[in-house]
Every structure is written in C-alpha cells, then in structure tokens.
Amino acid sequence: MYISKVTIDDYRGFSHFEAELSKLTVIIGENESGKSNFFSALSLPLSNNDINFNRKRLEVADINSLKILQFYKSIIEEEDEATILAKIPVVKVVIEMRDPKNEYEESLLKNWLCDDESGSLYSISYVFQPKKEDDLIKSAREILKGVTTIDDVRWFTFPIENYDYQIISTNNGKQIGFSELKRLSVNLIGAERDDFAQNNSVRSNNVLTRMLMSTLDDSEKAEIDKAYTTFFKAIEGTNTFQKLISPDPDFKNFSDYIENIDCIPNLPNLRSILSNITLKAGDVFLYQRGLGERNLIHILILFEYFKKEKKYFNLCCIEEPEAHLSVNNLKLATDFINKSTSEGTGLLQTLVSSHSPSVINKLELSNVLVFSGDKAISLKKSSSDLQDYLRKRPNFDILKLLFANKLILVEGPTEEMLINSVLQTQIDKLRAVEVVSIGHKGFRTFLDIWLEVNRGNAEKRIGVVRDYDGEDKAKADHDSYDAEHKNICVRTTVNRTLENDLAEAGGNLSVMQEVFGLPGDCAAEDAANVMISDKAETMLALCDSILDAKKPKIVTLPPHIQEVIDFVS
Numbered sequence: 001m002y003i004s005k006v007t008i009d010d011y012r013g014f015s016h017f018e019a020e021l022s023k024l025t026v027i028i029g030e031n032e033s034g035k036s037n038f039f040s041a042l043s044l045p046l047s048n049n050d051i052n053f054n055r056k057r058l059e060v061a062d063i064n065s066l067k068i069l070q071f072y073k074s075i076i077e078e079e080d081e082a083t084i085l086a087k088i089p090v091v092k093v094v095i096e097m098r099d100p101k102n103e104y105e106e107s108l109l110k111n112w113l114c115d116d117e118s119g120s121l122y123s124i125s126y127v128f129q130p131k132k133e134d135d136l137i138k139s140a141r142e143i144l145k146g147v148t149t150i151d152d153v154r155w156f157t158f159p160i161e162n163y164d165y166q167i168i169s170t171n172n173g174k175q176i177g178f179s180e181l182k183r184l185s186v187n188l189i190g191a192e193r194d195d196f197a198q199n200n201s202v203r204s205n206n207v208l209t210r211m212l213m214s215t216l217d218d219s220e221k222a223e224i225d226k227a228y229t230t231f232f233k234a235i236e237g238t239n240t241f242q243k244l245i246s247p248d249p250d251f252k253n254f255s256d257y258i259e260n261i262d263c264i265p266n267l268p269n270l271r272s273i274l275s276n277i278t279l280k281a282g283d284v285f286l287y288q289r290g291l292g293e294r295n296l297i298h299i300l301i302l303f304e305y306f307k308k309e310k311k312y313f314n315l316c317c318i319e320e321p322e323a324h325l326s327v328n329n330l331k332l333a334t335d336f337i338n339k340s341t342s343e344g345t346g347l348l349q350t351l352v353s354s355h356s357p358s359v360i361n362k363l364e365l366s367n368v369l370v371f372s373g374d375k376a377i378s379l380k381k382s383s384s385d386l387q388d389y390l391r392k393r394p395n396f397d398i399l400k401l402l403f404a405n406k407l408i409l410v411e412g413p414t415e416e417m418l419i420n421s422v423l424q425t426q427i428d429k430l431r432a433v434e435v436v437s438i439g440h441k442g443f444r445t446f447l448d449i450w451l452e453v454n455r456g457n458a459e460k461r462i463g464v465v466r467d468y469d470g471e472d473k474a475k476a477d478h479d480s481y482d483a484e485h486k487n488i489c490v491r492t493t494v495n496r497t498l499e500n501d502l503a504e505a506g507g508n509l510s511v512m513q514e515v516f517g518l519p520g521d522c523a524a525e526d527a528a529n530v531m532i533s534d535k536a537e538t539m540l541a542l543c544d545s546i547l548d549a550k551k552p553k554i555v556t557l558p559p560h561i562q563e564v565i566d567f568v569s
Contacts, residue, residue: 001105002349003315005096010064010089011044012037019369019376024341026363027353029371030403035353038371039188039317042351044093045126045167046186046315047178056165058128063089065155072158073150075140084137089158091128094170096121101346108183108313114171123170124184128163136162184313187306189299191319209275211305221270228273292324299333307340307348315349322356334362357397361390370402372453379449386445393439401446402453404434406568408463409446413437414539415465415498419565421543422557433568441466441474447481447488457487463564464490467497489567491560495528498558499535503528506556515545515553 002023008014067089074087100106109122130136139159167176279286306316341350365387368379416437454460482490493501503524512527531538545553
C-alpha cells in the first residue's frame with residue numbers, strides 16, 4: 001500500500017496543489033518551491049512521530065495569506081453573504097491510498113474505502129476550518145471596521161481563534177480517532193539533522209533510546225534489569241553513604257540513626273537506563289566524528305528503524321540526503337534508500353527531496369516529481385531515450401536543464417567551450433547564461449522535458465545550437481519548437497558544421513590562421529577542415545587565445561549562435 005495522491009488547499013504557499021506519488025518519489029524544485037511545506041502538510045492528516053513533532057492546530061502563518069486577503073477584500077467590498085462564505089479560507093489536506101497487498105494492509109484502510117471505479121481507493125482528510133462561519137465573519141468585520149481598501153489590511157490580523165481541525169474519512173465525513181490515525185505515520189529525516197552530534201555534556205538522544213526500546217525483547221530487557229542490579233550492588237559494596245558522614249563518639253544516638261541509612265537503587269525504568277547510551281564510531285564517540293560521517297549514520301539508522309515497522313504504515317520523508325556527504329557516502333546512502341524501499345515491506349513509502357543531480361539520476365528519472373509554481377509534474381512518463389541517456393551519463397545535471405532561467409543546449413564540448421569563452425569576456429552574460437552539452441543531436445527529447453516544467457513561463461528561456469549536417473527533416477522538426485513556443489529559440493548552422501560557419505564569420509579566418517599557424521592565403525574551408533580534423537584540441541587552442549590575458553583575440557560568433565545568446569539574454 002502507498003499514498004498515491006496528495007491534494008493541498010490553502011496551506012502556507014499552496015492555494016491548490018496536487019501531487020501524484022509512487023512508492024519511491026524524488027521531489028525536486030527550486031528554492032521556495034514548496035518542498036519542505038509539502039512534507040509538513042503530510043504530517044497534518046497522518047500520525048506524527050516525536051522525532052519531528054508538528055502541531056495539528058495551525059497558526060495564522062500556516063494559512064495561505066492570499067486567501068486571507070481575498071476573504072477580507074470580499075468583506076470590505078460588501079459582497080453578498082454567499083460569496084463571502086465561499087471565500088473563507090479552509091486548509092485541507094487529502095491523501096489517497098491504493099494497492100493494499102494483503103488482508104492485513106486492507107484491515108488498516110478498510111474504514112476509509114471510497115466509491116471509486118478501481119474499487120481500491122482509500123482516503124482521509126485533514127480539515128482546518130471555522131467552528132462557526134458566522135462567528136468568523138463577525139470577528140473579521142470587527143477587525144475591518146472603518147477600513148475602506150484592502151491595501152490597509154494585514155493578513156496576520158486574521159482571527160485564527162475561530163478555527164479548529166478535524167481528521168475525517170473522505171468518503172463519509174466521520175472523524176478518525178487517534179487509535180486509527182496512529183496506524184499511518186509520517187517520519188521526517190530533516191536536512192538540518194545532527195541528532196547524533198551533541199556536545200560533550202549530552203551523550204545520548206531520544207531517537208537512539210526509542211530504537212533500542214523497540215528492538216529489545218522481554219528476555220533482553222530482563223537481562224538489562226539484572227545487570228543494573230548487579231551494577232548497583234557494586235556501588236553498595238563501597239559503603240558510599242557511610243563515607244559521607246564520619247561517626248562522632250560524642251553523639252552516639254546520632255550514629256545509631258546513621259547506621260540505619262543506606263543507598264538503594266532508584267529503580268529507573270528501562271528507558272532511563274537506555275537514555276545513557278550513545279553511539280561510537282571506531283574508538284571515539286560518534287559526536288566527535290565529522291559532520292558528513294554523522295549525517296550518513298543518522299540516515300542509515302533512522303531509515304532502518306522506520307522500514308522495520310511491521311504493524312503500521314510508515315511514510316519516510318528524507319530532506320536533501322546529499323547534505324554534508326562525500327561522493328562515496330552519498331552513493332552508499334542513495335543505494336541504501338533505493339534498495340530498502342524496493343525490497344522492504346508494503347508498509348514503507350519513501351519521499352526524498354534533493355538538489356543533487358547524482359541523487360536524482362541514481363534514484364531514476366521515472367521516480368522524479370518536479371515542483372514548479374502551482375504544479376507537481378511527474379517525469380514517470382518521460383522518454384525512455386532520456387532515461388537511457390541519463391544512465392549512460394550519471395553526472396548529467398538534470399537540475400540545470402529544468403531550472404536554469406537562461407539555458408543554451410549544444411551538441412558537444414566544442415560549442416560549449418566556444419560559447420563559454422566568449423561569454424567569459426562579457427561578465428554580465430556569464431553570470432546569467434548556462435551552457436549544457438548533451439553529447440548528441442537528440443534535442444527534441446530534452447526540449448520536451450523542459451516544456452513539461454516551463455511551458456508558457458516567460459521568465460524561462462532556452463536556446464538550441466545545432467549543426468545542419470545535411471538533414472533537412474531534422475532541421476524542420478527542431479524549427480517547429482521555435483515556431484510554436486515563445487520561450488524557445490532553435491538555430492542551425494548554414495553550412496554542415498559549426499567549424500565552417502565559424503571560419504566564415506567576421507574576421508575569424510585571420511585569427512584562425514594565426515592561432516593554427518596557417519598560411520595567409522588559406523581559405524575558410526581549409527581552416528574549418530583543420531578544426532574538424534581535431535575538434536577538441538583546435539577549439540581549446542582558439543578559446544585559449546580568446547581568453548589570453550595579455551593579447552586576447554577577438555572572435556566573431558556565427559549568426560546562429562549569436563542569435564541564440566541574444567534571445568536567452
């Protein structure tokens with residue numbers, strides 16, 4: 001079983017947001033795209049663990065501020081009562097679950113079965129709404145008394161005290177009690193994790209204690225109790241208390257009292273005993289190891305703890321597993337997450353948010369969910385060609401492809417070197433434009449996935465620089481993207497390849513003659529052939545001459561490249 005869909009209304013930055021999830025989902029997006037708020041929203045309908053306790057009764061900052069202002073505006077403008085009621089902000093988080101694998105999993109969900117064509121949809125809802133709508137409107141009108149324009153209103157004056165929450169079955173609206181709710185748990189391994197790295201005076205943590213408590217059986221607990229009793233007898237044998245006060249012969253009665261007093265164990269419970277245990281790595285305490293080492297162990301131990309649960313469903317949310325990890329440790333962590341989710345019980349589902357291309361590529365593009373604006377775009381249906389490509393190039397920066405504001409795609413390293421070298425002489429453009437070599441001619445696959453995320457977004461622009469290579473149909477296919485989308489610019493060489501167009505542009509021929517030691521009467525075609533014969537080395541030499549600190553060469557970019565740069569810039 002797993003959560004297949006989440007719908008969020010009026011919560012923080014979400015006005016209305018829907019996301020479809022898999023057993024393993026990798027969530028990517030730019031900063032402030034809502035990834036952390038999404039994890040937080042999941043904790044509202046689901047049971048919380050005390051590793052990351054989130055209150056279910058919200059504060060005014062948890063309600064979408066634009067919705068509050070729309071509600072206020074409706075009151076200020078004295079709209080009819082039905083319109084005002086319709087604009088009351090109501091925070092709602094709905095989760096839909098599917099695919100219980102056995103009778104036990106069905107028993108966990110049976111009370112939430114919905115009327116659905118598939119016959120196997122289960123759903124619960126968190127709703128935070130006014131206890132009485134009339135009271136909320138009355139309070140809002142009191143706050144807005146004398147106000148004539150929405151510009152004079154602040155959203156944080158909203159009368160949140162009129163609200164309360166419920167967790168209900170989506171199908172019949174019946175409230176769900178804690179005993180049922182605890183069967184579905186959300187667990188967060190946050191990006192700011194350092195629970196095992198406490199200062200020298202605090203050498204234990206609640207997480208480790210709880211993990212030890214859950215793994216010990218009755219006989220092992222009895223052994224610990226027995227060991228503690230033996231430990232105390234050793235202390236008792238030292239006559240500790242008697243050493244505190246020396247007998248005084250002048251006060252015999254007092255000495256009699258002292259002789260009757262002794263130490264006895266305080267009989268702490270097992271949790272108190274275990275709370276004095278901490279972790280070590282090698283011969284030192286774990287908190288003495290580097291931050292990356294501590295974070296890796298934190299992820300491995302916590303995830304192992306969550307995935308072993310056999311009674312309840314666990315949604316494990318991991319923020320930025322790459323934080324503080326070296327390349328090798330990150331590979332180990334992602335392998336562990338991937339295999340644990342795929343090979344674990346049906347009661348484990350994993351969500352990972354990341355800014356690391358290696359995490360995304362390792363956990364597979366088909367598992368990626370892109371947060372962009374008010375959309376959550378699944379790449380599950382992305383081209384198999386692209387997925388195969390990424391497997392061959394595990395270090396390809398898919399994030400740069402999806403999120404760069406100004407992006408130029410080129411076929412190979414020669415175009416990439418040339419454009420970057422020229423841009424490096426133009427500081428303002430160097431900071432703004434990203435150039436990505438895809439290593440082949442299949443631009444359409446990359447444009448399709450880019451459009452999934454950025455279609456119609458005027459702030460995002462992408463350009464394509466390609467060789468003609470005598471392929472008229474391929475050129476026409478690529479040109480169609482340019483014609484149909486205002487934020488795409490595709491340009492092709494006039495000649496067969498870049499080198500020919502470069503040799504013919506401006507005064508480049510004389511520069512190439514000097515750089516490559518060619519005769520003064522050398523034709524443009526001959527200079528181009530020299531570059532074609534050893535593309536990487538000759539382009540590197542030309543770029544070095546462009547960036548020469550003492551006497552830089554001025555190279556004119558061919559029109560098809562310059563037009564793309566001008567477009568994205």
